[in-house]
Amino acid sequence: MTIPAAELAPPRSAVRHSIVEDLLALATGTLIAAIGLHLIKTAGAVTGGTAGLVLLLTHLLPWQFGMIFALVNLPFAVLAWNRKGPRFVVSSVLAIVLLSTFSSFQPRLLPLDGANPVYAALVGNLAAGIGLLIVLRHHSSLGGFNVVALVCQERFGWRVGYVLLALDATVVVLSAFTAPLPTVALSAAGVAILNLVLVINHRPGRYPEAL
Template sequence: MSDPRSPSAPASGVPHSPAEDAYALFVGAIQLSLGLVLLKSAGLVTGGVAGISLVLNYLTGLPVGLFYAAFTIPMLAVTLRTMSWLFIVKTLIVTFSLFAMTQVAAHTIAIDSISKPVAALVGGSVIGMGALALARHGAGTGGSGAIVLWLYRTRDWNAGRTQMLIDGCVLLFSLVTLDLGLVLWSLLGVTATAGILYVWHRPGRYTGY
């Protein structure tokens, strides 16, 4: 569910203001939370830390946001030497915002019925747009994206392939609680997320760190 790049300014060189960054983090966290709500309503998962959190939620009943924070914080700690403190702080803000928003959503949003293809396509696309908003304002969607960038910078691992490997492992892990059909629908959602980032998050439009 996460993009390893973390741009902070448009290619034109005009930086975002603190107010613009704060608004983008808020909107991005809303989109991530909504996407997770849609996927969870259909019993699906996604990639990255969010996907692991959904699987563990299905297994234990504990909040998705709790697992999300529990995995993201130590992953960010691993990347302290390669990522800027501003990126770390922004990603932590997103992490705790997502925890709060998913808790609120559990008590304020009730979806009685949603088809799996709709949940996969819409949920995955909404998560992709949230990840795009965050990436363009120097924040990540979770620990897995930071780990991907850390591996790229320290081991020269291809970021795209590494993210695909992580997402594939998450989908395989989801087989402990989901049947194959649900995993395949979840794969559609992961593809929808990746498609958003592939089309709109390109070098030259926004510069990376």
């Protein structure tokens, strides 16, 4: 009797990434996200989530992105510890440190003077979404809104992309106080692209080991 191939394969819920795979993924995802955020900042636009909130603060405070990003994410560590466990917190802290470090290098290693702002904003959000997707799929996050979205997905079944879209929209609205309307509109389009990446590719049950 021939056993169907589907029965020979291990259950999807049993599939786990190795530690080396997780570390490589975090490094890759945070680097791509850092490049995306650098493009967005160069365009003068904002993005959503904690990163978007920090980008707004960089226009008001004389501190670098990495320092503000690390400080803003501290309160969310408590929520992550209670809801997601210590492994998730450690992984997320590592991802935040990597993103902060990579972000501090971008202005020197990737100067973008003269870049088209529309292209930079849209492609930057696309890159940030792809980087975030990689991080989420390896049982980690970039802190802040990511933690809230993951908790909502687990408890209520709400898709991460939709939760983040609602939170990101709030950040974009706040950007109207520091940016002209064309920039706000461009930022809104970029946020839609970023979250579309997550809505399409990060669904409950599709990638169990990341939830």
